[in-house]
Amino acid sequence: MNLESIQIDSQVFIKPEYLIHPFISGNKYRKLKYNIEAAKSQKKSTLLTFGGAYSNHIAAVAYAGKIKGLQTIGIIRGEELESKVATNPTLKLAQSCGMQLKFISREDYRNKAKPVFLEGLKSEFDDFYLLPEGGTNSLAVKGCEEILTEKDAQFDFICCSVGTGGTISGLINASKKHQKVLGFPALKGDFLKQDVRKFAKQDNWELIDDYHFGGYGKIKPELITFINNFKADYKIPLDPIYTGKMMYGIFDLLRKGFFPNDSKLLAIHTGGLQGIEGMNLKLKQKGWPIIE
Template identity: 60%
Template sequence: MKSYNQKIVIENPDYSLFIKREDLLHPYISGNKFRKLHFNVQKAKEEKHNTLLTFGGAFSNHILAVASAGYENNMKTIGIIRGEELQQKIAENPTLLKAQEFGMVFEFVSRAVYRNKQDVDFIQTLQKRYGNFYLLPEGGTNNLAVKGCEAILEESDKEFDFICCAVGTGGTISGIVNSSKDGQQVLGFPALKGDFLTEDIRKFVNKSNWQLVTDYHFGGYAKTTEELILFINEFYKKFQVPLDPIYTGKMVFGVLDLIEKKAFPKGSKILIIHSGGLQGVQGMNFLLKQKNQIEIQIYD
């Protein structure tokens, strides 16, 4: 399945900017989640698993994607959800509610317990409780996910000098780096504070033509500002391209800011990867409304 590149007209005539619409691949298994799950679901079937188990938070793109993938492939799905308090709030959580409609079974755990999600003993406890399952890590990043993300770049994308993407767990940028061409530079914009993802990414990549731009996290994961929300709304009005406030909004803001600062060489051809995540907008707007803050307006 292919996405398409949409040209974004920018005021500076010295650059050309395109956005690859991975968000349009699937309504629920959106963007990079579609890529990450492709080979994992394939392997689960080959190993005769009929259950997928994974981890995520309140408005996790990954949780909904796994639930949808399980539904489409006639597989059971189990979500270990961070935050015991969410058990009483499913009805007001659009992500969990839709995942539940797709048949996902939830187990809500405390944040302290959730931190054990990679511990062997904890996984064995889950196996005793739920039986044999195919384990997907939080965010979906593993070797097969990286392999799936290598398909994001197509042969026609070799014309671009810079490839830019949002970074969560590092799987998407790793796949993009591995399939990038000689002479291309890959810029990752982490949604989290800090540069700790560098070592995680190095485990998956076979090239050095990449770097993380850590100045556009807007306070950290799931943090937003009025400036960011206004930018997302204005970008949609201008280009009819919806962005989310967790990943793509921050990344696109960063790219345009770098263009304004003339950080790219004159004549650069830049490709932005839209990795999806739009389902989280509804949940974010719910939180913004509670705080009487400006909401995201990306739907006509």
């Protein structure tokens, strides 16, 4: 599925991947495409994966399982969330799609990739197809390589938000030699560079670490204002975890003269809009303005 880019500025265009599907949108659709094919070819009837309270990945896997005829299991970070499913829009959606939710402590969650922990899951749930947190693996990267088309060769910079590194790796692999791929991490930490290097086949990329707003899931009032103004100006919604931070960073860098005046930028809108409802619940608790 290929979508035409939308021009929003003399230099900036947006690839609206969020329009692919309301729940399996953007990079989640791309990441799941070949993994679901692999699960079916291996005769697996169940997908098992991991995520937090408002995880786009959990929502996407649950919905994809529902429409593809696969059972789904979500290992959720935070035991306290078990009693809050009814008031959590993401987990409520996942459960309504038939996903079985297992809530574990944050300490246990940190061990989710360890063989001993995975063996325990196999004993409990029998056979399943394992999807890592965020969905990033070689098949996910393969799917994300399909985001760019030949028409996108006109752009000098390809920009995307970064969570687990899968999407930017696919973009790097599909980019042309003359293009620079810029990643805007949604969380703090140099480990992301290592994650990208596992899959990226070119070195025409850079991570811009100045726009995570304090870390994963952290936001500030100025980001909310930017997101609301952006939607009012361009009729394009942004999520506060990923795309909002990326677009804030792009516009700030434009003001600072980071990009040459004659360059053209393509920003990949990776979706994540289902998380807005959950974020607004937290914003109301703080007494902050909500995302409109």
